[in-house]
Amino acid sequence: MLFPLLNDLTLQFLLTILLILSIIAFLIFQLSTYFKKKPQKEVVITQMKCKPCNYEEKRNFQQGDYVGKKTGKCPECGGEMIIYSIYSELVKGKPKPYVKT
């Protein structure tokens, strides 16, 4: 006997409260997933290596870098330093927009 029961004011009141509570719970859940994502920033690293002595250096990517490019003398042995690897890494921080317009 569902419909006659609905006439009962206390039951309607309870149902309304339940509805409001579930909406609030849903909103909190949505917001929590939104804030959980820690902002991460992508940085591009250029790694240089000296072939004779295996000395390594890292710095941020600069325009014109490419793997195999000669970057100068090795501070350890005076050999030739070349770019060995270029890769992206995620670090904590605000994300950088991909395209500036």
Next chain:
Amino acid sequence: MLQGLGQESWFSLFIFFLFMIIMTFYGQKIQMMVWISEIERALRKLRDYVDKSKGKAISVVKKYGMNEKEIKVNLENFIRFFIISPVDLDPAGVLGRLEFLLDKGKERIHEYASILAPKASESETDNIENILGACIVLDNLYRIVRHFLLLGKKSQSTLHIMQVHMQLPLIMKFAKAYFSSLKAFSEGHPIGDGVGPLVVFYLMDGAPTKEIAKDVVMAEREFEGRKLILVKAKGPGGNVGKPGEAIKKIIEEKKGEIDMIIMIDAAGKLEGEKTGEIAEGIGAAIGDPGPEKYKIEESARKYGIPLNAVIIKQSLIEAVTTMKKEIAEAAVNVVEVVKKRILENTSAKATVLVAGIGNSVGISQ
């Protein structure tokens, strides 16, 4: 049973049945409206991608002399470029025709890139070609999604709306990958797909190179008594080249006297697999539409040369964006895998052909 109902109960009963009737007869209409609004949202995002990619192309090309207005006009003309796939009702020779059309398409894109940026260097022109390619793909995707949306709205056909809506996650993933690739190409970063050329760069170790086929270079090197023939796309511009042509040429030149072929390529990972996972197998590891793969398989079969493949797993988006650290580290490990395979499967004085397949943006030789 219903005798004891008051006026308010009758009212709630009425509301309930009204709801049932609406849902029965208009449920699908409401579902359509939800789908349409979701497609429209995706379409706005695609439009945004297209606009931003054009903006990026213009800002890159602007550096090489032409003024912005001219670039815009040229770009609008070129962005609707297409290649019609060859007829396959009569499949004999379809690969040859496909190759011909793809080559001509590439040539045209190259022409456009040199018209837009006449003062750009060779590797910069290669990168501009890739940027134009991404613009074309994004523009096409936008047009296709818009077409089905408008068609569905006009004909009120669930079929059209439903098929776009169901493929939407895949389409958007694809669009995002192409959009993100613009950054890597405009700045000259190596991309995940470049892991093959990177491994071969490590194996070359500074050996002198020569161009053997269009945009493909080779080098020869000694390794533990074996002769290594190393092949990769020409860098540091964004090239894929024609590695199949190169491999075929080398095999023919050596009259089949090659003891093993090892191909290294990036491959799509399954969900749940780790980025940078290395796997070994048999076959031609190359993801071209067919012609290059065919040449490699055919020449290897002709002389009975074992064809080994080493793949580095990555997602679609990782393959076209700046190389992830995991992939760069995997490249170093692949060098060891390749060396081990050579030592285990060939005897001293053997000749081994190692080919790194993929886009060579940001990786020289």
